[in-house]
Amino acid sequence: MARRALALTCVLVAGAGLGACGDDGPSAQERACEARTELRTSIDDAGDDVNAANLGEARDSLDDVGEDIDELTGAMGDLAEGQAEEVQPLVDDLRATVDRLRATDELESVGEGLADARETVGALVDQLGATLQC
Numbered sequence: 001m002a003r004r005a006l007a008l009t010c011v012l013v014a015g016a017g018l019g020a021c022g023d024d025g026p027s028a029q030e031r032a033c034e035a036r037t038e039l040r041t042s043i044d045d046a047g048d049d050v051n052a053a054n055l056g057e058a059r060d061s062l063d064d065v066g067e068d069i070d071e072l073t074g075a076m077g078d079l080a081e082g083q084a085e086e087v088q089p090l091v092d093d094l095r096a097t098v099d100r101l102r103a104t105d106e107l108e109s110v111g112e113g114l115a116d117a118r119e120t121v122g123a124l125v126d127q128l129g130a131t132l133q134c
Contacts, residue, residue, distance in 0.1 A: 028077075031074070032075035033128070033134030035072035036128045038071065039125070042061055043065055043118055044118075045061040045064065046061035046064075046065060046114055047114055048061075050107060050114055055107045063102070065117070066102070069091065073091060076088070083131055090127065094121060094124060097120060101117065
């Protein structure tokens, strides 16, 4: 009788564990839409930091932009065929701009480059919104 109770307990625990594993979490589309929103927020924060003449904070915000690009790239890798290809050139351009800005020591140069990055983010956000309906 004790063995039967132990076996039943093991089956119930294993079943509960499998049920938790079945939860897939957000879809690639949802993750891409969230990353898109975070990217816009981070680039705006970097602009605010430049306007406040705070190069250190601007660099921190650019690090956040880089992380958001990584999140977006990860989500894009899981999108349906064709959805990511439309925006990939914008993502690549943005990554190159942000990498260049991270290496810049002059606030004025960061501000000028950030204007280009904001333009790219705007186009990227619009394109993703149209493609993914977010």
